[in-house]
Amino acid sequence: MAVQKPTSLDIAAAAGVSQATVSRALRDSPQVSEETRERVKKAARELGYIVNRNAAGLRTQQTNVLAVLLFDELGQHRFEANPFFLSMFGSISHAAAELKYDVLVTFQEDSENWHHDLIVANRADGIILLGYGDYRDSGSKFSMLTENECPYVLWGPDLPELKGKVVGCNNIKGGRLATEHLLSTGRNKIAFVGEASASSPEFLARFQGYSQTLTDAGIAVDPALQFDAHDEQEGYLAGLRLLASGCQFDGVFAVSDSIAIGVMRALKEADKRIPDDIALVGFDDLPLAAYVEPSLTTVRQDCKMAGQLLVHSLVSQIHKKAPGQMTIEPELIVRQSS
Amino acid sequence: MAVQKPTSLDIAAAAGVSQATVSRALRDSPQVSEETRERVKKAARELGYIVNRNAAGLRTQQTNVLAVLLFDELGQHRFEANPFFLSMFGSISHAAAELKYDVLVTFQEDSENWHHDLIVANRADGIILLGYGDYRDSGSKFSMLTENECPYVLWGPDLPELKGKVVGCNNIKGGRLATEHLLSTGRNKIAFVGEASASSPEFLARFQGYSQTLTDAGIAVDPALQFDAHDEQEGYLAGLRLLASGCQFDGVFAVSDSIAIGVMRALKEADKRIPDDIALVGFDDLPLAAYVEPSLTTVRQDCKMAGQLLVHSLVSQIHKKAPGQMTIEPELIVRQSS
DNA sequence: TTCAGCGATGAATACGTATGTATAATGAGC
DNA sequence: GCTCATTATACATACGTATTCATCGCTGAA
Structure with a gap:
């Protein structure tokens, strides 16, 4: 992308420290002194250094990406006609950004193709399923994800067999x-x-x-x-x-x-x-x-809140923490038709 | 994600070949014989092998990701009210998938924060700008991207200073x-x-x-x-x-x-x-x-076509090829109001 | 029979980072 | 003045892949 992107080694040379110290300084490790931390960060800023996500991800075995799977069985038109998911997607994106996650989006036309889901999962730390419409036999449908210990949440109904995986409206x-x-x-x-x-x-x-x-x-x-x-x-x-x-x-x-x-x-x-x-x-x-x-x-339905809850509960799963609130409250909007 | 994801080395062992051959076979290199290619692919299928994108990306220096920057200066509401971008986004997603690209989405509230753009660029092979509204002095605005040789396209007006970067309606x-x-x-x-x-x-x-x-x-x-x-x-x-x-x-x-x-x-x-x-x-x-x-x-405006053109011209840029068609034709829809 | 040429494979390496372990520097306590 | 704990840094390594280079066996021409 850049003509020649600087690496952490370049920053190390510029700041007169080792590459390891650069890595620690930029990640705010307590092991590095205040003074060198500042020196390193200054050098990084001046050289326009940006961490290489591929390398970092390879090392840490995580992607810092959340995947959003949009089930769209009725074709493009339905999503077009359903701005609810769009608004929710907006808040998902914001909430994810706050937690330093990127959002990867995939339109999923075939809700049976779980292999593809796993591929997506492989590129993300967890997945959010939106617009999944068919909950018959839902327990087994998600077993593939569960077996592979893939963190996921979905927007939908509060079914007992999906306990802890569903964010929904009351x-x-x-x-x-x-x-x-x-x-x-x-x-x-x-x-x-x-x-x-x-x-x-x-x-x-x-x-x-x-x-x-x-x-x-x-x-x-x-x-x-x-x-x-x-x-x-x-x-x-x-x-x-x-x-x-x-x-x-x-x-x-x-x-x-x-x-x-x-x-x-x-x-x-x-x-x-x-x-x-x-x-x-x-x-x-x-x-x-x-x-x-x-x-x-x-x-x-407060879709902004919904998006936040989806992201927060998914990230909780990723970090093996207890999920928080999973339900949003509906609100009556009175207009002319009643 | 998976309990223990298999690597190309596992496939190599299973198929009785070296890791190098596995890599070549899965990428359909002509260097590997038909017979071993099949053997490798079979082993990969059986073990549920999925290429590690971080490692592959680190090696090849590309991400196979297209970033979509959604400028949303009027806040969440505007995007909510603008399903045009949504439909376009749907076709972007489809077109990208056909070319084996993932789509990363970012809501961009501050169109001045080009540093953030570059960060996004660092995670993608190219970026698509949607809803960018202010074209005054547009040449210089995009100079950061140009300087860094970052491939980008935007949906917008056919301005001469943005030649080859804009897909738009006539x-x-x-x-x-x-x-x-x-x-x-x-x-x-x-x-x-x-x-x-x-x-x-x-x-x-x-x-x-x-x-x-x-x-x-x-x-x-x-x-x-x-x-x-x-x-x-x-x-x-x-x-x-x-x-x-x-x-x-x-x-x-x-x-x-x-x-x-x-x-x-x-x-x-x-x-x-x-x-x-x-x-x-x-x-x-x-x-x-x-x-x-x-x-x-x-x-x-045919937003489906628009999304395809955006993706195709961006990928052309990435591969240093000549861009194709950059304009879509409008169509009159007559209803009751006239 | 010999060797160039070729096709198929293996060995080795580098991508850039994060982190465990080793080492040097500093200060406190006796 | 010496030991020992503490801190700050450097060194070394592994993550999983793609690719360059080297190797090996085989065919066919001389």
């Missing part, structure tokens, strides 16, 4: 916040759009918050008001089915903003007034949520 | 597309919202496309219809000023979708009908553009 509480809010505005026939099954544990938890809240309020949970959906288009279709079902309803809790926006499209096409006829609440607080009409009430 | 043509479209729908009093100055060369080029098109059509370019703006809020304010100015206008070309959405907000507040009273065209094709009401006509 989804049950999120579901409660949304449902309680709808109840507080006088709605009591509240539909649920999303998937309440074990293959989407996060959605399931939000459903649990929804149904717990209804039960607590003495309202029966009506399966006729539950519709499956995973994205905008399916949300739209679910909205159509909901309208066609003939069921009475005055509120809708959608498990994601994308789905909510699809539902909103269906409702608007049917000339329903939002929120007058039907109140609508989403989940995630995508930037989009503030711009649709009417703007969408939603449950926000 | 912004003049983009401005023409937008303006020609507005003309073709019968508008002839077309306002421009953005900044037509050298400190934003991309916006300036779009303005040139706008003014050239008007001139070609025999329409005078009216400075009274030009307003500065850089983001949604400033677009809103520009919209208010435009309305308050009393000037007649029936179309608006905004240099970005964010600005266009701000203008749209101002127009709607003033009860202007879009597109009946005023037609509106943006630039970028953010995902948001399809969701606002009315949906926004805009000029799309």
Whole structure:
């Protein structure tokens, strides 16, 4: 890169000490006296010395790199439509930088190709999995990483078999916040759009918050008001089915903003007034949520905090320390749609 | 990472050859016979061998890593609101993977801190600069990188002093597309919202496309219809000023979708009908553009192609080869707002 | 039969750092 | 004045790979 990059030997010559002392001085070892430390650092600064990461890594057997694996099964478009991971990625990057880690990013299209994961792992001290969507049989899926003692964390649901590896939102509480809010505005026939099954544990938890809240309020949970959906288009279709079902309803809790926006499209096409006829609440607080009409009430996840927690717990694993906090709290953002 | 990672020596022992032969076989050197190559590869597969990048990099003096510097002067929010870079980043990642490069990402808050850039450069074979916004005196700004013979490319305007380093959109043509479209729908009093100055060369080029098109059509370019703006809020304010100015206008070309959405907000507040009273065209094709009401006509930049061009031209530089194509063509996306 | 030429492999080395061990310098205690 | 503990530094080595140079066996021409 540089015309001729200086090595620690060059610094040693310039400062009149040995290469070993240079290394120790730059790493602030207590073994080296204050005076020589300063002399060495000054020489390093003047020569524009930068530690060679390959050599240092080879010696110390670590990379000071965290890998982020982005599972993107729906192709590029999904990530494009999911700014949540992007924001989180931003905070991951910042948090990692503070701890002197670089961040290596890989788009992972095939979530079965664990060999590739290991290759990535080989270039990093630990890995962060984002957007991993399929948690069926999740214990065995991660066994390869576990067997190889590869530190990893993922953003996702709080499954017992992944104890200590998962950072996630308190989804049950999120579901409660949304449902309680709808109840507080006088709605009591509240539909649920999303998937309440074990293959989407996060959605399931939000459903649990929804149904717990209804039960607590003495309202029966009506399966006729539950519709499956995973994205905008399916949300739209679910909205159509909901309208066609003939069921009475005055509120809708959608498990994601994308789905909510699809539902909103269906409702608007049917000339329903939002929120007058039907109140609508989403989940995630995508930037989009503030711009649709009417703007969408939603449950926000603090993605900045999320990124920090991911990095901190991963680094804790790397250093064999106890992980700290692993859950972030959701927050209700009230807008026009409710 | 692994309990005990095998080295090339282990493979050598398993295959009954020397370490040198292992290295050659795995790198498909013609010096090694077909038979032993297979034997070595088989052994490597069975032992789960993965080349140690630190050691390889130390030996070859390269990292096989491309660094992406994301200049993010407006803080985390801007990147969050700018999915364009995200999509581009996705294609960068894919293109890099095809060429066996990893991608290291760094958020860069201070565009003056070139020392940090060099540190990053030291960990990569080349760097890609995204979102670098200030091109005043741009020649000298990049001199540090040039002096150190550090390969780099950036996404930006086609400035002569950055010849061979810039991949960008044909912004003049983009401005023409937008303006020609507005003309073709019968508008002839077309306002421009953005900044037509050298400190934003991309916006300036779009303005040139706008003014050239008007001139070609025999329409005078009216400075009274030009307003500065850089983001949604400033677009809103520009919209208010435009309305308050009393000037007649029936179309608006905004240099970005964010600005266009701000203008749209101002127009709607003033009860202007879009597109009946005023037609509106943006630039970028953010995902948001399809969701606002009315949906926004805009000029799309092919970010997938852009990412590929960035990677390919950077790798060309690294290998001291001639760069290829450096420009992508814009495309008009017509929606409801025009 | 001899030897040049060639193809395939092994031995040896260097990349730049971090660190264990040895050594020199200093001061305290008797 | 001598020993011994303490400190600061130098010396030496290993990390795992890629590559240069040397070696060896073999073929074919003289």
